Amino acid sequence: xxxxxxxxxxxxxxxxxxxxxxxxxxxxxxxxxxxxxxxxxxxxxxxxxxxxxxxxxxxxxxxxxxxxxxxxxxxxxxxxxxxxxxxxxxxxxxxxxxxxxxxxxxxxxxxxxxxxxxxxxxxxxxxxxxxxxxxxxxxxxxxxxxxxxxxxxxxxxxxxxxxxxxxxxxxxxxxxxxxxxxxxxx
Numbered sequence: 107x108x109x110x111x112x113x114x115x116x117x118x119x120x121x122x123x124x125x126x127x128x129x130x131x132x133x134x135x136x137x138x139x140x141x142x143x144x145x146x147x148x149x150x151x152x153x154x155x156x157x158x159x160x161x162x163x164x165x166x167x168x169x170x171x172x173x174x175x176x177x178x179x180x181x182x183x184x185x186x187x188x189x190x191x192x193x194x195x196x197x198x199x200x201x202x203x204x205x206x207x208x209x210x211x212x213x214x215x216x217x218x219x220x221x222x223x224x225x226x227x228x229x230x231x232x233x234x235x236x237x238x239x240x241x242x243x244x245x246x247x248x249x250x251x252x253x254x255x256x257x258x259x260x261x262x263x264x265x266x267x268x269x270x271x272x273x274x275x276x277x278x279x280x281x282x283x284x285x286x287x288x289x290x291x292x
Contacts, residue, residue, distance in 0.1 A: 116187040116232055119146050119153075121178040123190050124240070124247045125170030128255035137258040138167055140174035141251035143243065144182055154181040157250040159258035170251070171197050172218050175235065179225040187232040193244060198237040 121144040128137060141157035156177060160170065171194050178190050192198055204223070205216040213219075226233045240248060 116185050117146055117183055119144055119182055119186045119188045120148070121145070121182070121188065121190045122244050122247050123171065123174035123178050123192050124244055124251055125167045125174055125194075126248050126251035126255060127167050127170075128252050128259050137255040138170035139251035139255035139258070140170045140177055141247040141254070142174050142177045142181075143247055144178055146183075149243065155247075155250075156181070157247070157254040159254040166215075168194075168197075169215050169218055172215055172222070174251075175201075176221055176225070179222060179229065179231070179233075182229065182231065184229040185231070186229070189234045189236055191236055191238040191244065193238065193240045193248075195237040198235045201235040 121142055123140070123142045125138060125140050128139070137159045139157055139159040141155075143152050143155040145152055158173070158177065160166075171192065175190055175192070175197070178188075182188055200213050200219065201222065203213075205213045205219045207213055225231070238244075
């Protein structure tokens with residue numbers, strides 16, 4: 107969306123988009139989860155709030171952050187001037203640079219981030235993604251995400267946990283089973 111939109115034609119909204127993991131330790135597959143909340147009245151009320159765990163075990167909090175932003179966009183009203191707060195500065199920077207590095211190369215998970223730009227354009231959003239340290243609302247959403255991930259993690263069987271491959275990066279006695287590389291979506 108261009109910077110020259112007539113803001114009087116747009117609703118104003120704010121949102122938080124966060125990600126979390128559970129369990130946050132090597133030796134288990136774990137799940138990531140995204141959480142978001144949207145308000146149209148400066149947090150007097152919350153119009154949408156949700157936490158969603160990844161569909162398969164993974165440890166990709168970066169992808170979960172992207173999915174949290176997408177969750178906001180999939181639930182916001184069209185023609186909205188929207189500010190999404192994220193605790194991860196790199197996510198805000200990647201949006202600003204359209205997920206392209208200074209060398210002109212795609213940033214991590216650029217394919218997963220592409221719908222952010224598509225939804226922005228389709229919904230005619232005036233979108234800003236801003237880095238901001240977690241406030242109380244952000245902390246609560248992160249807790250919601252962690253709980254969603256923990257609940258999903260409880261569904262893993264002992265056999266599934268035993269199939270965790272050796273960690274490639276660990277050395278010596280630390281070389282034990284840990285989370286696999288990520289190749290799935292949330």
